[in-house]
Amino acid sequence: MNTRPKINTLQLPGFEPSVADTIDSVQPFRVEVLRSKRRKSTVGAQLIGGVLHITVPSWMSRIEEAEWVEKMSASFRRQLSTDRIDLRARALALSRRHDLPRPREIRWDDAMTARWATCTLDTGAIRISTRLAAFPNWVIDYVIVHELCHMEVAGHGPDFWQLVNRYPKAERAVGYLIAKSGERDGDEFADADFSA
Numbered sequence: 001m002n003t004r005p006k007i008n009t010l011q012l013p014g015f016e017p018s019v020a021d022t023i024d025s026v027q028p029f030r031v032e033v034l035r036s037k038r039r040k041s042t043v044g045a046q047l048i049g050g051v052l053h054i055t056v057p058s059w060m061s062r063i064e065e066a067e068w069v070e071k072m073s074a075s076f077r078r079q080l081s082t083d084r085i086d087l088r089a090r091a092l093a094l095s096r097r098h099d100l101p102r103p104r105e106i107r108w109d110d111a112m113t114a115r116w117a118t119c120t121l122d123t124g125a126i127r128i129s130t131r132l133a134a135f136p137n138w139v140i141d142y143v144i145v146h147e148l149c150h151m152e153v154a155g156h157g158p159d160f161w162q163l164v165n166r167y168p169k170a171e172r173a174v175g176y177l178i179a180k181s182g183e184r185d186g187d188e189f190a191d192a193d194f195s196a
């Protein structure tokens with residue numbers, strides 16, 4: 001329970017897995033769990049030299065422990081993943097490649113949990129949910145392209161989708177995001193939207 005295969009995929013910029021293959025299946029660190037009698041109610045986690053040390057109260061069931069390990073690991077994977085991605089460089093490259101407007105500003109947003117991304121048309125600022133950082137690059141690129149397209153077309157009409165489809169993996173990425181947001185709602189773009 002306290003170890004996972006140590007596979008480091010963070011240095012693979014061209015990494016393009018199949019749709020079914022998500023970064024959730026890999027872990028850029030090893031996990032060690034400590035059951036502590038001193039710890040009463042909270043779970044602690046600390047990443048030290050490639051090992052995520054998770055401390056759980058000793059009364060906790062193995063099932064609960066496994067849930068916490070997954071939760072903590074996912075959170076640390078996301079944090080580590082944002083470091084590997086230069087959002088600005090990616091956005092500029094994508095706007096050049098697909099002939100789209102350039103954002104004035106683009107950055108990660110930790111607080112954004114109900115949407116994948118937003119684009120504020122007044123300011124040309126794009127925010128990308130930190131949750132996306134753990135997804136494959138081609139999905140992140142799709143979300144960036146989606147928001148860049150909103151700088152040209154506000155709604156989700158046919159004009160909009162025609163622009164979005166300049167990105168060759170748009171359809172696959174939409175499928176991926178629907179699967180990922182399935183637990184909350186079935187509406188594909190409750191998550192990636194714009195605000196004017």
Ligand SMILES: [Zn+2]
Binds near residue numbers: 189193
């Ligand atoms: Zn949208």
